[in-house]
Amino acid sequence: MKAVLCLFLVSVLCVFQAHGETPDVQIIGPEYPVLEGDDVTLECSSSSDSDMRHFAFQKYSKWMNRWFELDTVRYFRCWYYNLNVSREGGRLLMQLNDVSEWQKGPYRCVSSDDNFTDVVVSENFTFTVYYLRDIYLQRANSWSPSVADYLLVEEGSDVEIKCSASADQEPFYEWSKEFSDWSWEYDTLTLTNVDRSDAGMYTCTAYHSDMPSIVKKKTFQLRVVPKSSSISFAGLSLGDILLYFVAPTVSLLLLVITLIVFIIRHRRRQMKKPQISLIETEKRTPIYKGSSQSVCSTTSDTQPLVM
Template structure:
């Protein structure tokens, strides 16, 4: 029993000693969220007397499912992960310029080489990045979901447009109309029974919940077309460059390609027919058959009406 107690105490002491060794290696960085596009500096710290030449940074790659070493000797990896490793006054730094969500981590500091007896690893460090990227507008209940700068809607119908932004947190959305005090606190704009009074420019605004200064906007202009023959005229006058490419240019190019391909096929077929050998009718009249039903003939200078072989 005493032996087991001593063994347990010894194991506990060794565990604490091992934890103490790893606890001496730490990685420091910003303790607050940083905005996308800012510069971030991480530092590797050790309690031992060292010039930090035996330590380096690592980043976990979710694609390769492993830790990737980042140091000044591996230029390709430093370029791929967009980091800059430097040692200044016996201190180890890693600088990330124009930080993005991809560079948030996690990172860690590890020992390398043979100067230390034990392999040391710091705790993982992940950078909290705040970002709000471009807004996308999508039209609901339509075969073409993308929203152009000008949207034509038939009078009396319903328009539904959803606003979406790629953000680190769910943004706060609101819709507004230009030159109007009307505001809709929602990500979806729904206008029922559309009429000429609804025409105008509609703006979707997305705001980051933790950083109100981070704002993105996207807008479109609503135009109403009356029912009847005016429908075609209004639709044609409202076509912009993407619509022209989609509805006119691309079908015209495909049709021209099809007609040209058929023309080439017909031309090649005609040339092949012209290359076949032709039978001279004059030579055929100068020859008479040797026997009935024979395809071979000999030259004849007299008018013999009796075949040689029956």
């Protein structure tokens, strides 16, 4: 029985050998965390091709919904300017410089050599790109939400500043105040009924969820001024009214005045140009060739003259 089973296995192997080989093709990539801006090297290897001349790298495009080949001289070089494919020493390598999140993959290695009956495709390879970008501060319930290096508020006001950062995963946020042990482990800083003691430097720190070494910070200075008896309307101070209503109105008025002055000057230039009187044009009667006066004729002359 064992002899029959061995004979069967040998026969199956011979059939596969007659119809072509099925090599072991794989992509070897980084096994460490990849940060945005790092350099990444991928290698395509095969158990049957020593120089890898019949293999190529491919990347899947979600936008085009298909796989396309990556090469040094063809296909989307404007998009993949930081990519280089090389074949040196029998190795097929792809170098990605200053990698971005959208270049994480998937990638695969493909061969369509005539030595194999079917197209040989490796398993897909995708690496994770960790990133945490700049922090943005925004003030809630304000006509001007962006927060600059300092923020002026009146005593008794409420302040609500939201801290946000772009990352591959939702980061952790923490607020702190300079020269103080106070901290707030939320993304939004909330201060109610502020007074002079609330003034100072506030810093929002964002920590990556899986990579604590990736940290971003943003600082602004809170300045508290005495509450003035200035005119306010609908919760807006006099400064807000000047900034959001008076300034645009004055700018529009200046634009209209400039346009009116331009039109008046243009009309004056038109009036100064010499004009031909209608009376003078009536005196210029058409005559025929060889005649000093106009004559009546039933036939038309194609070349009238004007005196």
